[in-house]
Amino acid sequence: MVSARLTSPASEATAIGGMTKRYLLALGLVAVLSLTAYVSLRQTIATQEASAAIVNYSGKRRYTSHRAALFALKMAASEDTVTRNQARHEMLDSIALMESAHDGLITGNPLLRLPGNPSPAISLLYFSGDRPLDTLVRDYIDRVRAFGEAPGPIGGRDHPDVQWILDTATGELLTRLDQVVAAYQRESEGEIARIQTLETMVLAATLTVLAMEALxxxxxxxxRVRDERRKLVRAETYTRAILDNSYDAILTIERGGLVRSANRATTTMFGRQLDEIMGRAFVALVPGHDLPSDWSEPPQGLRSLKATRIDGKIMTIDAVFTMASVDNEVMVIATLRESTEQLQRYARDLERRNQELDQFAYVASHDLKAPLRAIVNLSQWIEEDAKDTLSPLVRDHLAMLRSRVRRLETLIDGIHRYATATRPDHVPETIDTSALVREIVEEHNPKERFTVTLPERMPTVIADRTRLWQVFSNLIANAVKHHHQEQGTMVIGVREIGDRYEFSVTDDGPGIAPEFHERIFVIFQTLTPKDVKDSLGLGLALVKKIVREEGGSITIDSSEGKGATFRFTWPKRPESRSEVARA
Known part of the structure; x- marks a missing residue:
């Protein structure tokens, strides 16, 4: 079979939505971790660059202080003017580099990639003590610059400025600068260790999150994907099995009228191979019928179609067309069933029997009643003509004869009512059951012998008023007619059960023994002799027939001497005959 898979958009959207949310969450976590790792890497590079620049320029400051001292000594010891001037120039350049590095280390210099703002520990080295390092460095720079810019002869290496420069550069300044360089190195190593710890933590967090994402x-x-795929395969297998083993031929038709898919029953019905049906116009399978050309709107209701098998056999097909969405494409599903001769024969037999029943009801209600009326008239004429010679016993016999004839007429009327009780002769209408029951109570309880209690609220139903009236009327009339006392009580009840209402009629009459609960619903069956109480035994049988025809049920809850409760269910809306038959 070639069949398209019908999917549920709601369930598919739910499954995709759930997986999409999880996938987006996973991507979000990975993105956050990647961004964190990137920021950490950038911070590590920046820290290493800054640390390298700080260590480099703190060392360069130490180096240029020694270089300035050496050129100061060369300048003082040289007797050659050119050499002395070269030494002065080199000394001033060195002291300028030293000043630039010192200022950058303290206040910062973007060109030199020096951040400035030394830590509190290094700030103590620069600015604390009797003679802070910053003051010492700036005094050294000023003294060297003043020595190099002084005019005239220098006076040899014994010059006081030369001695101070040499002593300071190799003594206190060297020691203090070495302390700062060591402090910068320690801080750089500590910062790198801290960043490495942070990177380790980020890596551990990344691995943890990845593991959690995996789990x-x-x-x-x-x-979920595996389960959904398994469900999909199971659903396709299930659907394919149903379609392949269906007695009905099932086809899908495109909007252009071509057959998209078909099941095995289709090949059996038309006697054609599947490739002879697929891609073929549906109207070519059932020619000569008024079917749509574009199939944008399928034919409504049940259609009876004539078709010819490939072997020439003409068959009648019952077809139903419905719209469906197949793979997000609107298509028509055609369900075809061959009308068999047996079903047609059953239909003809049923129609014939209904006609016979109608004829019998007509004969019973008209032709049989005419002779009965003649018998009554003849008995009255006999009694009138021989009134002077008839004995009282004969008069009683004639009266009994008329009574039996009238009972027979009533019996015939009952048979007619029973036979035609469920004919759909009336259009359903909206009925206020409270008003309906009140009218029936007033009709059967004119002298208010009974105290009748109704619910505060009773429902409104859509039904055949005559049929619902017959049900309530017979139940209420029975409660009044068969009550064993002059006064009595009756309670009408109702409750909702799904798409139906359950009504109840309860009385405090003599009750009915359980062994008679089935018998009372049989036509013409009574619990008291007909001579004692005029009753045909038709009412409850009629009630049961009407209720069952409406797809409901009727039960009795009673025992002898304890009253009776009759309960019956009635649909809120009228059901079709096919639904009632299936129920």
Missing amino acids: FIFRPMVV
Whole structure:
């Protein structure tokens, strides 16, 4: 079979939505971790660059202080003017580099990639003590610059400025600068260690999150995809099995009228191979019928179609067309069933029997009643003509004869009512059951012998008023007619059960023994002799027939001497005859 898979958009959207949310969550977590790792890497590079620049320029400051001292000594010891001037120039350049590095280390210099703002520990080295390092460095720079810019002869290496420069550069300044360089190195190593710890933590967090994603996101997603695929395969197999083993031919028709898919029953029905049906116009399978050309709107209701098998056999097909969405494409599903001769014969037999029943009801209600009326008239004429010679016993016999004839007329009327009780002769209408029951109570309880209690609220139903009236009327009339006392009570009840209402009629009469609960619903069956109480035994049988025809049921709850409760169900809306038959 070639068949299209029908999917449920709601369930498919739910499954895709759930997996999409999990996948987006996983991507979000990975993105956050990647961004964190990137920021950490950038911070590490920036820290290493800054640390390298700080260590480099703190060392360069130490180096240029020694270089300035050496050129100061060369300048003082040289007797050659050119050499002395070269030494002065080199000394001033060195002291300028030293000043630039010192200022950058303290206040910062973007060109030199020096951040400035030394830590509190290094700030103590620069600015604390009797003679802070910053003051010492700036005094050294000023003294060297003043020595190099002084005019005239220098006076040899014994010059006081030269001695101070040499002593300071190799003594206190060297020691203090070495302390700062060591402090910068320690801080740089500590910062690098801290960043490495942070990177380790980020790596551990990344691995943890990836493991959690694998366990709680990707693994459930894989399981979900596997389960959904298994369900899909099972659903396709299930659907294919149903379609392949269906007695009905099932086809899908495109909007252009071509057959998209068909099941095995289709090939059996038309006697054609599947490739002879697929892609063929549906109207070519059932020619000569008024069917749509574009199939944008399928034919409504049940259609009876004539078709010819490939072997020439003409068959009648019952067809139903419905719209469906197949793979997001609107298509028509055609369900075809061959009308068999047996079903047609059953239909003809049923129609004939209904006609016979109608004829019998007509004969019983008209032709049989005419002779009965003649018998009554003849008995009255006999009694009138021989009134002077008739004995009282004969008069009683004639009266009994007329009574039996009238009972027979009533019996014939009952048979007619029973036979035609469920004919759909009336159009359903909206009925206020409270008003209906009140009218029936007033009709059967004119002298208010009974105290009748109704619910505060009773429902409104859509039904055949005559049929519902017959049900309530017979139940209420029975309660009044068969009550064993002059005064009595009756309670009408109702409750909702799904798409139906359950009505009840309860009385405090003599009750009915359980062994008679089935008998009372049989036509013409009574619990008291007909001579004692005029009753045909038709009412409850009629009630049961009407209720069952409406798809409901009727039960009795009673025992002798304890009253009786009759309960019956009635649909809120009228059901079709096919639904009632299936029920």
